[in-house]
Amino acid sequence: MGIPWGSSKKNLFCKVSRYQDLTAEVFQLELSWPGPSPRAGQFFMLKPQRTSVFLGRPVSVTSWKPSDQGSGGLVAFSIAKRGRGTQELARIQRGELVELTGPLGNYWGAFDVQGLPGHLALVGGGIGIAPCVALAAELPTGTFDFYGGFKSLPFGLENIPPHACIIATEDGSHGRKGRILDFLEPARYRCVYACGPEPMLKALADRCKALGVPCFISLERHMACGVGACLGCTVSTIHGNRRCCVDGPIFRAQEVRFDPYP
Ligand code: FES
Incomplete structure (x- = not known):
């Protein structure tokens, strides 16, 4: 808490x-x-200095350490090796340069639910866990429980207080066996913040809606420009189409239409 956040991008x-x-x-x-x-919740477009790809890749911030010198700091990203762009990033060595554009998008802090009693639930699934890991770093210890779901090996949870961390793996190799939503009771919380696979987010949104629990989700889309210009990152909502890169990536779960996931 108390980090002097900025708002413009570079x-x-x-x-x-x-x-x-x-x-x-x-x-x-x-x-x-x-x-x-x-x-926490914002993202950058990342592109290696020497690259064969034209577009940067949108990646959520996992952690941010402000410099003691008063400006700038160290920003960390967790990245899955999924396509040519991320494979190139995976070959980057210490000391090499990466082109960063950001910070982009909205952030969790804009969706705080004031004045209600109770703790927060932070829910993250797999490689999409980074936005909630970053949010945990902004919140005072003791105000939230963190639910992390993985297929097998958990990762990226080093900075989550162990007493507040519930882990589930589908193969049962770590934590509880099953899907993370099997172990979450949204009614215990004043608000749920979630990121991860969209079918998981839809299931969570449905449960929170039925219980009247506020729920906010971070969505992922393919992005070309990252700044609202190309209209390539549409999110369907009850208010019409929105751009994930500038109107999101965080949305009120109950406003999102998860049409491809009936
Ligand atoms: S990525 Fe271009 S409008 Fe969102």
Whole structure:
């Protein structure tokens, strides 16, 4: 708490300060970012300095450490090796440059539910867990429980207080066996914040709606520009189409139409 967040975006080449494999498919990049401070829930467009891809990749902030010097800091991203762009990022070495554009999109703090009693539930699934990990770092310990769901090996939870962390894996190798929503009772919380696979978010949105629990979700879309210009990242809502990159990525769950997931 108390981090002096900024609001404008910048486009800068930034040096990789750390590379770490989290699993066989997921790695973490930490970079020196001299621009405006990101808020939990925001994302950057990432592109290696030397690349064969034209467009950057949208990646949510996993963590942000402000510099002691008063401006800039270290920003970290957890990235799955899924396409050519992320495979190139996976080959980046410490000291190389990555083009960062951001911070982009809205942030969790804009959706706080004031004046209601009770704790918060933060729910993250798989590689989509980063926005809720970043949110946990903004919240005082003791105000939230973190629910992390994975297929097998959990990752990215180092900074979550263990007493507040519920882990479930589908293969039962870590934590509880099953899907994370099997262990969440939304009615125990004043608000639920969630990120991860969209079918999971839809199921959670339906349960929260039935119980009258406010729920906010971070969505993922393919993005070309990241700044609202190309209309390539549509989210269907009860208010019409919205752009994930500038109207989101965080939405009120009950306003989203999850049409492809009946
Ligand atoms: S990525 Fe271009 S409008 Fe959202």
